[in-house]
Structure formats: C-alpha cells, structure tokens
Amino acid sequence: MPRSFGKGLGWCHGRFKGYGYRLTLSRQAILDVLSKTSEHLSAEEIYHHAYKIHPSSGMSTVYRTLELLAQLQLVYKFDFGDGRARYELNRGIEDKNHHHHHLICINCQRIINYTDFIDEEVELLNKTEKGLTKKYNFRIMKHILQFYGLCERCKEKK
Amino acid sequence: MPRSFGKGLGWCHGRFKGYGYRLTLSRQAILDVLSKTSEHLSAEEIYHHAYKIHPSSGMSTVYRTLELLAQLQLVYKFDFGDGRARYELNRGIEDKNHHHHHLICINCQRIINYTDFIDEEVELLNKTEKGLTKKYNFRIMKHILQFYGLCERCKEKK
DNA sequence: CTTGCTGCAAAGTGTTTGCATACAT
DNA sequence: ATGTATGCAAACACTTTGCAGCAAG
Numbered sequence: 365m366p367r368s369f370g371k372g373l374g375w376c377h378g379r380f381k382g383y384g385y386r387l388t389l390s391r392q393a394i395l396d397v398l399s400k401t402s403e404h405l406s407a408e409e410i411y412h413h414a415y416k417i418h419p420s421s422g423m424s425t426v427y428r429t430l431e432l433l434a435q436l437q438l439v440y441k442f443d444f445g446d447g448r449a450r451y452e453l454n455r456g457i458e459d460k461n462h463h464h465h466h467l468i469c470i471n472c473q474r475i476i477n478y479t480d481f482i483d484e485e486v487e488l489l490n491k492t493e494k495g496l497t498k499k500y501n502f503r504i505m506k507h508i509l510q511f512y513g514l515c516e517r518c519k520e521k522k
Numbered sequence: 523m524p525r526s527f528g529k530g531l532g533w534c535h536g537r538f539k540g541y542g543y544r545l546t547l548s549r550q551a552i553l554d555v556l557s558k559t560s561e562h563l564s565a566e567e568i569y570h571h572a573y574k575i576h577p578s579s580g581m582s583t584v585y586r587t588l589e590l591l592a593q594l595q596l597v598y599k600f601d602f603g604d605g606r607a608r609y610e611l612n613r614g615i616e617d618k619n620h621h622h623h624h625l626i627c628i629n630c631q632r633i634i635n636y637t638d639f640i641d642e643e644v645e646l647l648n649k650t651e652k653g654l655t656k657k658y659n660f661r662i663m664k665h666i667l668q669f670y671g672l673c674e675r676c677k678e679k680k
Numbered sequence: 681c682t683t684g685c686t687g688c689a690a691a692g693t694g695t696t697t698g699c700a701t702a703c704a705t
Numbered sequence: 706a707t708g709t710a711t712g713c714a715a716a717c718a719c720t721t722t723g724c725a726g727c728a729a730g
Contacts, residue, residue, distance in 0.1 A: 384683090386684060386685070390685080406719095407719080420687080422686070422687045424689095427719095427721070428685085428686090448719060449719085467658060467660055476658055478654060480650075481646075481654075484646060485646065488642060488646050500625060502674070503671045503672045504625075505670055506670045507667070507668065508666060508667070508668045508670070509666070511650070511660075512666070513655075513661045513664070515659075516658070516660070544703085548710080548711075565695080580712045581695090582712070583712075605720090606693085607694085
C-alpha cells in the first residue's frame with residue numbers, strides 16, 4: 365500500500381465511498397503516482413510508474429481509473445496536441461498554484477505551469493465568458509488557454 | 523473543375539507553384555469545399571464533400587492535402603477535443619473576421635467563431651506572451667483560447 | 681456474498697505511410 | 706521525361722470495450 369497522499373487520501377477515500385466506488389490498490393497506486401509528480405504524465409507514463417508500486421495493474425485499469433478520477437474532478441485531463449492525453453492531480457483550492465495555465469514546447473513536449481498574469485487572465489476570461497454567455501446564450505463550462513513554442517533548450521538547437 | 527474560389531484561387535495557385543507544388547483537381551476540390559463553408563469541417567466531412575466535386579479523391583489525399591495546406595498556412599487546423607482535427611480556410615487579412623476565437627458546444631460540437639472581445643484578448647495575450655517569453659526564455663509561436671460549454675439548444679434539452 | 685474492479689486480448693478511431701501507378705508541367 | 710500526387714491497403718498510436726475471474730465492502 366502506498367505510503368501517503370498527504371492530506372489527499374482521506375478526501376479521496378470519502379469521495380470514492382460516497383459514490384459507491386472502491387479505493388483499490390491499483391487506484392491508490394495511480395493516485396500516489398500523480399501526487400508525487402509535478403509533471404503532466406500520459407496514461408502510459410502513469411502506467412509505468414504505477415507498475416513499480418503495484419505491478420499487476422494493466423493499461424486498461426489505468427485508463428479506466430483516470431477517466432473515473434477526471435469525472436470525480438480529482439484529476440484534470442489535458443490535451444496538449446501531441447495525440448495523447450495528459451493528467452494532473454487536482455490539488456484543491458488550498459494549493460496556491462491552483463489556478464494556472466500552460467506553456468508547451470512543441471519540440472520536446474516540456475510543459476510549464478505558469479501562474480504569472482493569472483489574475484489578469486482570469487479577470488478577462490471571466491468577463492469574456494459573461495459576454496459570450498449573454499450574446500450567444502451559451503452555458504460556458506470551461507476554457508482552455510495554452511501557449512505553444514520552443515523552450516530555452518530547443519530554441520538553441522534549431 | 524471547381525467554379526470559383528473568389529479572389530483566393532490565383533493566390534493559392536501562385537503559392538503552390540512557388541513551392542513546386544501542383545494544384546491538382548483533388549486539391550482544388552478540397553480548397554473549393556473549404557471556401558464554400560463557414561463550418562469547421564473534419565477530414566471525413568471534407569472527404570465527403572469533395573467527393574461530390576471530384577469523386578476519385580481518397581481519404582489519404584484529403585489528409586495529405588490538408589497537411590500541406592496547413593503548412594502553407596492556407597488553412598488552420600484546430601483540435602476541439604472530440605478526437606478529430608477540424609479545418610478552416612485562412613481567408614487572409616483582408617477578411618474582417620480574420621482574428622477570432624472559438625466557442626464550442628460539448629454536446630453537439632457546434633462551433634461558433636466569435637470576434638467580440640478580440641481586441642482586449644489579443645492585447646492581453648500579446649502582453650502575456652511577452653512576459654512569458656522573457657521569464658521562461660520561450661519562443662512562443664501560437665496560442666489556443668477556447669471556451670467550452672452548452673449551446674442554446676443543448677442547454678435546454680438537458 | 682454481492683457488486684464493483686481487474687487483466688487480457690480484441691476491437692475501435694482517427695491518422696499516417698509504403699508502394700506501384702497516374703498525372704501535371 | 707521528370708518528379709510530384711494519388712489510391713489502396715496496411716500500419717500506426719492511443720484509447721475503449723467484452724468478458725470471465727478477482728477482490729473489496
């Protein structure tokens with residue numbers, strides 16, 4: 365059994381039980397992997413890391429678990445345009461870096477969570493959302509803002 | 523042979539020749555399809571429409587052509603998160619609606635090009651890009667800003 | 681002991697590629 | 706004539722699904 369999720373475990377456990385889901389070893393392993401990284405792992409990367417903790421988890425369980433976690437909003441699922449989904453633990457509102465956007469290297473796929481400008485961005489996005497909601501009668505549920513380019517290292521190699 | 527691209531044809535033709543590419547019937551058909559719609563078609567939709575104009579084009583030609591057109595910046599390729607790419611003709615800077623962002627219905631996949639708030643958005647995005655470029659030493663090449671939600675019709679059905 | 685969870689393998693989806701042929705210039 | 710463009714089918718990468726057995730509560 366994984367050692368610790370920090371403050372996350374109890375919360376997750378309750379969340380699971382509340383919906384009639386079971387917090388199995390596979391699921392704990394996957395949550396553990398996500399809680400121990402700041403990177404945006406793909407399903408396959410998660411699978412390989414989880415293997416070290418609980419070697420009998422298969423890929424399909426990883427996918428099924430990630431989908432479940434995304435549904436429960438315990439993880440965010442992102443698409444950075446390289447054909448595979450990437451996952452990031454939702455560390456809750458207590459986390460200072462809760463709100464962030466992404467900077468993605470189109471060469472090495474490095475992803476940076478940045479929190480600069482966030483306040484201004486959030487303000488404008490909220491305003492835009494309100495305006496769009498009114499004008500187009502949409503119910504806006506999420507937005508995506510990503511910057512793509514070449515990171516420091518890749519810029520120089522070119 | 524397709525009837526007209528409006529002002530686009532000559533431009534495309536020159537652009538093609540300039541790079542040693544050929545403006546074949548299949549490619550013309552695809553450009554024609556794109557020029558006659560305001561929707562964001564998927565490769566398969568383009569394939570079906572192009573079929574009516576030039577019935578011997580296969581899917582792989584559609585994909586290859588779209589990739590080429592995207593490279594030449596004659597079309598934009600978008601990913602709206604439903605697992606298939608969508609394409610939109612680049613109508614050039616003369617087009618008033620040149621700069622726009624997207625509002626996407628997560629239920630029916632309807633896509634709205636909106637141009638409201640664009641000036642403010644572009645201003646903030648530029649500012650953010652500059653800041654990120656400096657702080658993270660990135661060379662930013664593009665950004666994505668999309669709003670997801672339920673459109674007027676789908677909102678009511680739920 | 682009930683019901684959800686799992687691994688495995690197979691199927692599914694959108695896209696890309698190898699190759700021999702067809703075609704634009 | 707030259708080399709690009711094409712259709713076809715097979716390959717591809719990621720993800721999803723059916724099913725029989727397993728295990729959490």
